[in-house]
Amino acid sequence: MYVQYSAEDSVRYLAGETDAYELHVLENGGVQHNLAFNYPFPLVIEKAQGAYLYDIDGNRYVDYLQAGGPTLLGSNYEPVNQKVWEVVKESGPVTGLFHPYEMKLAEKIHECMPWVEMYRCLASGTEADMVAIRIARTYTGKQRIVKVGGAYHGWSDQLVYSLHIPYTKTFEAHGIPKEVSENTSEFFPGDVAGLRKVLEENEKAGGTAAVIIEPFGPESGTRPVAKDFAAKVRELCDEFHTLLIFDEVVTAFRVGPGGAQGYFNVKPDLTVFGKIVAGGYPMAGGVGGSEEIMSCIAAGVKAGKKKAYVGGTLTANPLSCAAGYFAIDEIIRQDAAMKAGENGDKLCDGIQKLIDKYELPFVTWNTGSIVHFEVSGVMYLSAADPDVFKKIPERQQYIEEFGAALTANGVITLAGSRIYTSMADNDETIAETLNAFEEVFSNIER
Numbered sequence: 001m002y003v004q005y006s007a008e009d010s011v012r013y014l015a016g017e018t019d020a021y022e023l024h025v026l027e028n029g030g031v032q033h034n035l036a037f038n039y040p041f042p043l044v045i046e047k048a049q050g051a052y053l054y055d056i057d058g059n060r061y062v063d064y065l066q067a068g069g070p071t072l073l074g075s076n077y078e079p080v081n082q083k084v085w086e087v088v089k090e091s092g093p094v095t096g097l098f099h100p101y102e103m104k105l106a107e108k109i110h111e112c113m114p115w116v117e118m119y120r121c122l123a124s125g126t127e128a129d130m131v132a133i134r135i136a137r138t139y140t141g142k143q144r145i146v147k148v149g150g151a152y153h154g155w156s157d158q159l160v161y162s163l164h165i166p167y168t169k170t171f172e173a174h175g176i177p178k179e180v181s182e183n184t185s186e187f188f189p190g191d192v193a194g195l196r197k198v199l200e201e202n203e204k205a206g207g208t209a210a211v212i213i214e215p216f217g218p219e220s221g222t223r224p225v226a227k228d229f230a231a232k233v234r235e236l237c238d239e240f241h242t243l244l245i246f247d248e249v250v251t252a253f254r255v256g257p258g259g260a261q262g263y264f265n266v267k268p269d270l271t272v273f274g275k276i277v278a279g280g281y282p283m284a285g286g287v288g289g290s291e292e293i294m295s296c297i298a299a300g301v302k303a304g305k306k307k308a309y310v311g312g313t314l315t316a317n318p319l320s321c322a323a324g325y326f327a328i329d330e331i332i333r334q335d336a337a338m339k340a341g342e343n344g345d346k347l348c349d350g351i352q353k354l355i356d357k358y359e360l361p362f363v364t365w366n367t368g369s370i371v372h373f374e375v376s377g378v379m380y381l382s383a384a385d386p387d388v389f390k391k392i393p394e395r396q397q398y399i400e401e402f403g404a405a406l407t408a409n410g411v412i413t414l415a416g417s418r419i420y421t422s423m424a425d426n427d428e429t430i431a432e433t434l435n436a437f438e439e440v441f442s443n444i445e446r
């Protein structure tokens, strides 16, 4: 979400005076992860309840960051908390051995997404994407992977490649040996013909192990794709004997119990999970697929069978599994995706009316509870633009300032450009939010 390099760095890179490895990375702003890197300073949140967050100074905010997505039921959701505590009281947070809630979670996911026949718990979405690729390479015996330019699939070495903006390649790959992404290729968001070309090219180099996509488009649909995009990618994967990985770290359960695969009715070979899969508790990651493919990471040594190595001391602990199980169960029982989606519709509608009223060159759209609004279009820049690395910091600064203005008016967004609504939002919180937008819009200098 954040481009952590300075304008000076960008100009040096563009002039060919340096490469990504030498660029000066800005300090991390006093926080330990990018989501919390709030301009102009980090917020210290002490209390979370339903649709609201409260900072250490007692300020209240409507929360549309939702910790990056997991709190679809609203923050600190008591009915799930209680059930999780009961499990933890019995077993503690970890035993290192198989626990009934591990099975229950896998069954629940399978009920929602029948193509997930087998499921492996992991620690994060990043880990799950990494494992999915390892499985694909083991299963197909091929090396190359293809991602969408600009897409984020976590921060594992090979996937820190063309983040945010297509064709920027290793620009953000500080500290990662260049050769790690030698087997990673990209295609432009939504460009199925472009994907075919990449797959054809890869055929000459031993073929493609997997194509990994977010079915609604990269960055949770920041660059939306055509409705038949996922189906067309499926067809190409079949033609080139390549596995199709759906990264549903954001979309699983949020766009509906069946996730993006249910919405589009397109079967992935592997599905990557994160966020909601642990109901907002730690160790939110997992990968699932058919028995045949998932067997590539089965435990134990079977003579003659190639296995992809996967580990993790704390994965599949009772705490995360029970939290995931009860959260998903509650999401289904409460129809939370639908309710959160309706809140997203109302909010998007309201923001659009304000954009029209103040005649601003901004754009908003939503996929249910995932609401986008673009005030500077930083991710729409093109690496082909000779001024791209000068424009990134300028545009980034604009959305940071915009996000800060919203925060000052009691609304927390994801980096000033995305909103995740939850079941806990209601007409009151939406009215509060639209008042904040109006306050900010009415103060924008023309």
Ligand SMILES: Cc1ncc(COP(=O)(O)O)c(C=O)c1O
Residues within 6 Å of the ligand: 068, 124, 125, 126, 127, 129, 152, 153, 154, 155, 214, 220, 247, 248, 249, 250, 274, 275, 284, 285
């Ligand atoms: C689509 C997608 N994939 C993977 C990840 C990485 O997940 P995690 O932060 O759990 O490592 C994210 C995180 O935002 C994501 O949005």
